[in-house]
Amino acid sequence: MADTATAPATGIGTPAPVAEATGISKRFGATVALRDARITIAPGESHALVGRNGAGKSTLVSILTGLQQPDTGALRFSGEPAPAVGDIDAWRSRVACVYQRSNIIGDLTVAENLFLNRQSAGAVQPIRWKQLRLRAQELLGEYGVAVDPSARAKDLTVEQRQFVEIARALSFGARFIILDEPTAKLDARGIGRLFDKLRDLQRQGVAFLFISHHLQEVYDLCTTVTVYRDAGHILTAPVAELGHQALVEAMTGESAAAVTATTGGPLASSSDSVELLTIDGLTLPGACEDVSLSVRSGELVGLAGATASGNVQVGEAIAGLHRAGNGRIRVGDKTVRTGSVPSALAAGVGLVPEDRHLQGLVHNRSVAENATLTVTDQLGPYGTVLPSRIKEFAGRMIRDLDIKTPGAATPVSALSGGNQQKVVVARALATDPHVLVAIRPTNGVDVKSKEFLLGRIRQVADGDRAALIVSDELDDLKICDRVVVMFHGRVIAEFERGWKDEAVVAAIEGVARDGAPATPSLTSAASASSGADEHGR
Numbered sequence: 137m138a139d140t141a142t143a144p145a146t147g148i149g150t151p152a153p154v155a156e157a158t159g160i161s162k163r164f165g166a167t168v169a170l171r172d173a174r175i176t177i178a179p180g181e182s183h184a185l186v187g188r189n190g191a192g193k194s195t196l197v198s199i200l201t202g203l204q205q206p207d208t209g210a211l212r213f214s215g216e217p218a219p220a221v222g223d224i225d226a227w228r229s230r231v232a233c234v235y236q237r238s239n240i241i242g243d244l245t246v247a248e249n250l251f252l253n254r255q256s257a258g259a260v261q262p263i264r265w266k267q268l269r270l271r272a273q274e275l276l277g278e279y280g281v282a283v284d285p286s287a288r289a290k291d292l293t294v295e296q297r298q299f300v301e302i303a304r305a306l307s308f309g310a311r312f313i314i315l316d317e318p319t320a321k322l323d324a325r326g327i328g329r330l331f332d333k334l335r336d337l338q339r340q341g342v343a344f345l346f347i348s349h350h351l352q353e354v355y356d357l358c359t360t361v362t363v364y365r366d367a368g369h370i371l372t373a374p375v376a377e378l379g380h381q382a383l384v385e386a387m388t389g390e391s392a393a394a395v396t397a398t399t400g401g402p403l404a405s406s407s408d409s410v411e412l413l414t415i416d417g418l419t420l421p422g423a424c425e426d427v428s429l430s431v432r433s434g435e436l437v438g439l440a441g442a443t444a445s446g447n448v449q450v451g452e453a454i455a456g457l458h459r460a461g462n463g464r465i466r467v468g469d470k471t472v473r474t475g476s477v478p479s480a481l482a483a484g485v486g487l488v489p490e491d492r493h494l495q496g497l498v499h500n501r502s503v504a505e506n507a508t509l510t511v512t513d514q515l516g517p518y519g520t521v522l523p524s525r526i527k528e529f530a531g532r533m534i535r536d537l538d539i540k541t542p543g544a545a546t547p548v549s550a551l552s553g554g555n556q557q558k559v560v561v562a563r564a565l566a567t568d569p570h571v572l573v574a575i576r577p578t579n580g581v582d583v584k585s586k587e588f589l590l591g592r593i594r595q596v597a598d599g600d601r602a603a604l605i606v607s608d609e610l611d612d613l614k615i616c617d618r619v620v621v622m623f624h625g626r627v628i629a630e631f632e633r634g635w636k637d638e639a640v641v642a643a644i645e646g647v648a649r650d651g652a653p654a655t656p657s658l659t660s661a662a663s664a665s666s667g668a669d670e671h672g673r
Contacts, residue, residue, distance in 0.1 A: 180341045
């Protein structure tokens with residue numbers, strides 16, 4: 137597909153692009169990370185960069201931010217060549233990146249984070265704390281960030297930490313900010329506020345490179361989109377002129393129909409099923425109250441809810457990560473001792489955690505070691521672990537999950553995000569669990585990996601096991617047999633097959649179909665009123 141948008145002209149009266157990369161190539165050993173890649177971002181533009189995991193997006197970001205040097209190609213900022221690698225101050229004045237994982241230091245205050253390593257006028261001059269807080273307040277006020285400069289960063293919401301990082305970047309003089317999966321941990325209201333803030337900054341001439349796997353956000357926020365695939369540039373086009381199907385085809389190299397068709401098989405029948413997961417009156421202090429839920433063999437249930445709904449904590453409690461204040465969790469005929477991971481594993485629970493980086497992976501270990509962490513007691517006699525058995529077992533998991541890796545001994549940190557997530561899922565499946573709990577299983581993965589992972593979870597349920605997807609992503613929920621919605625710690629709605637997007641979104645946001653605030657009594661009404669609607673698959 138040919139470009140339909142070209143780089144802005146740089147003639148008289150036309151400002152130069154805030155960032156322009158041309159002919160960028162980068163290799164890591166035998167791996168080609170970028171091949172003759174290019175991108176141009178205009179002043180005040182919100183430009184999306186999309187592509188499957190492994191397409192080269194992360195490598196481009198590392199080059200645009202000065203962390204890596206390209207093997208070939210040129211990089212310019214506002215018409216000037218990029219600074220020398222290692223000139224940190226010069227790079228900061230041109231570009232900044234707000235990553236999915238925050239770089240804010242939790243134990244420091246907002247003011248200290250904003251002016252880290254520049255708290256005073258000189259290295260030997262004392263820090264004037266009152267003046268520092270005043271400077272921070274002025275900086276936050278300039279960009280409309282309503283955060284107390286004296287607050288500890290660890291006490292801020294995800295959204296507030298992002299605003300602080302953006303303000304810090306702008307304070308160095310950068311007018312170009314890269315946003316890497318900024319909405320991954322935000323609910324719908326938080327995403328709306330973030331986008332409003334970005335639009336305000338755009339009007340002030342700040343340009344953004346927006347990286348996201350949620351394609352609807354590209355259409356909501358961005359004016360231009362660039363697609364990378366297989367380490368190279370595929371197209372750059374105005375968002376308004378590129379339909380969803382064409383965008384997916386550009387990312388995957390396949391028709392959208394072919395990608396959609398891989399989303400699992402037929403929905404389960406419950407005629408001969410038995411109850412495999414039972415949650416009865418579960419109360420987790422500060423998270424949820426009196427939650428009851430059951431999942432039968434052959435069934436895939438979605439547990440939906442926004443960030444503060446408590447649905448993630450319920451999913452984690454099933455896997456033994458939280459001690460309950462009240463209530464009971466059973467898997468088959470076994471009671472799970474809450475707050476005990478060994479008890480959950482022994483009962484037959486497999487967990488795909490919410491954050492693969494913090495909870496799911498040991499980054500300095502190999503793919504094989506990560507994939508077999510839950511079954512090491514089965515990989516050798518008398519408590520030993522035999523490397524040959526690890527390799528054999530991991531090889532089966534790599535083939536089963538189609539993990540793209542040079543080998544089982546490859547460090548898991550060297551894999552793309554989608555393949556890292558497959559390793560996490562492989563470990564959850566290694567024990568052949570009776571109940572699989574997958575918390576936001578497609579978070580931060582590309583379209584093709586998303587379809588594959590959801591199809592694999594569907595297979596677990598189809599194999600007479602039970603599966604629970606904990607998510608607020610509609611794409612995750614569409615493959616479920618039914619969807620249970622939580623709001624502020626309580627179950628408020630349940631939707632059978634055939635639900636419509638707007639009905640589930642309204643429940644997630646705590647709004648009934650008539651626009652009134654949702655209450656626990658919404659459960660029956662929402663299910664009945666939405667059951668007749670046929671949901672497109």
